[in-house]
Amino acid sequence: MSTSPNQEFTEKVLKAYSDIDNPRLKSVISILIKHLHACVKEMRVTDQEWEFAWDFMKRMAEKTSPLGNEFLFFADVMGLSQLIEILNHGEQEQPVGVALLGPFFRADAPFRERGASIASDDAPGARVRISGRVFEFESNAPIEGAILDIWQAAANGLYENQDEQQPDYHLRGRFRTDKNGTFELIALMPTTYRIPDDGPVGEFLKIAKRPPIRPAHIHVIVSAPGYETLVTQIFVKGDPDIEDDVVFTASQNMVGDFKPEGDAFRLTYDFPLKRGISTMPKAPIPA
Ligand code: BEZ
Ligand code: FE
Numbered sequence: 001m002s003t004s005p006n007q008e009f010t011e012k013v014l015k016a017y018s019d020i021d022n023p024r025l026k027s028v029i030s031i032l033i034k035h036l037h038a039c040v041k042e043m044r045v046t047d048q049e050w051e052f053a054w055d056f057m058k059r060m061a062e063k064t065s066p067l068g069n070e071f072l073f074f075a076d077v078m079g080l081s082q083l084i085e086i087l088n089h090g091e092q093e094q095p096v097g098v099a100l101l102g103p104f105f106r107a108d109a110p111f112r113e114r115g116a117s118i119a120s121d122d123a124p125g126a127r128v129r130i131s132g133r134v135f136e137f138e139s140n141a142p143i144e145g146a147i148l149d150i151w152q153a154a155a156n157g158l159y160e161n162q163d164e165q166q167p168d169y170h171l172r173g174r175f176r177t178d179k180n181g182t183f184e185l186i187a188l189m190p191t192t193y194r195i196p197d198d199g200p201v202g203e204f205l206k207i208a209k210r211p212p213i214r215p216a217h218i219h220v221i222v223s224a225p226g227y228e229t230l231v232t233q234i235f236v237k238g239d240p241d242i243e244d245d246v247v248f249t250a251s252q253n254m255v256g257d258f259k260p261e262g263d264a265f266r267l268t269y270d271f272p273l274k275r276g277i278s279t280m281p282k283a284p285i286p287a
Contacts, residue, residue: 010037056200063199067161069284072103073201076247077210085231094137095272097253099233101281102219104159108287109149109172117186118150118173123166125155126189128258128265134181134222137272142181146224146273149174150187152217157193161285189258189265190216190234192241205246215241215250220271221281228276234269 013033020026045053060070075081081100089098112118119127134146151172153159160170177183197205197212205212217233233249234256235242242250258265 059200066286070199070201072284077201079248082248096232097251099231099249101231103284105283106285106287107283109169109174112173112175115184118171119188120170126264127186128189128267129186130267131184132269134177134271137274143224144177144179146177146222147174148183149221151219152190153193155191187218190218192216210246212246215239215245222271223278225278227273227278229279230271230273
């Protein structure tokens with residue numbers, strides 16, 4: 001039976017990294033060492049398990065390309081991406097919830113006219129006309145010139161970058177609010193889809209008996225100078241899949257009431273922004 005490594009070993013490793021100049025990096029590394037060492041001791045990781053772990057990371061690296069980052073998928077399905085979003089941007093009283101960005105955000109989507117559709121005329125699926133208002137959370141004042149960056153999967157469950165049949169930047173677009181803070185656009189009625197599960201993360205989900213399902217949603221980033229950028233998603237009120245989002249994002253503070261209107265749908269949805277610094281998230285795939 002092997003002996004338990006004592007605390008002195010961890011202290012020695014901590015000391016070896018105590019000369020990092022950047023105080024934030026120094027603190028992060030020290031916390032990482034403490035927690036990783038504690039994990040390994042609590043798990044009593046065997047040689048075979050350690051070999052499996054580094055081989056799993058190697059396979060995640062092999063699966064990663066400019067079009068998909070397996071490490072990001074792993075963080076998403078472990079709840080880490082959503083946790084970081086909530087830590088940095090979530091607040092109790094916030095009426096519209098914050099969501100992870102997801103791996104399929106592309107920067108530089110085309111600006112489209114008010115009322116335009118992000119779906120090509122021949123794209124299968126029902127349409128939804130979405131309108132609403134962007135306003136300052138603290139004062140309720142309308143925000144003119146706010147930008148809604150919106151993207152969604154096609155009815156076959158694939159984003160444009162995953163599907164050669166779709167035109168470039170299909171189901172993506174940017175819209176500006178008018179002087180009353182309002183916007184209007186047409187999208188596809190969102191449908192449930194499967195996230196890619198043909199890599200190590202997919203294997204892991206199978207072992208965990210977790211279906212790789214994302215409830216139907218539309219992604220939206222709302223930004224305006226002087227306001228904290230809101231990264232969110234709109235889910236469909238009453239969708240039972242909301243409870244089983246594979247990436248732990250869907251929640252009742254991000255549901256829209258999609259009302260049938262003829263053979264299409266109608267949604268009114270408002271976005272409150274808090275005063276703050278306007279930043280845009282880094283796109284995981286190239287423009
Ligand atoms: C998405 O909503 O696009 C997404 C989020 C996390 C993992 C995979 C897909
Ligand atoms: Fe998505």
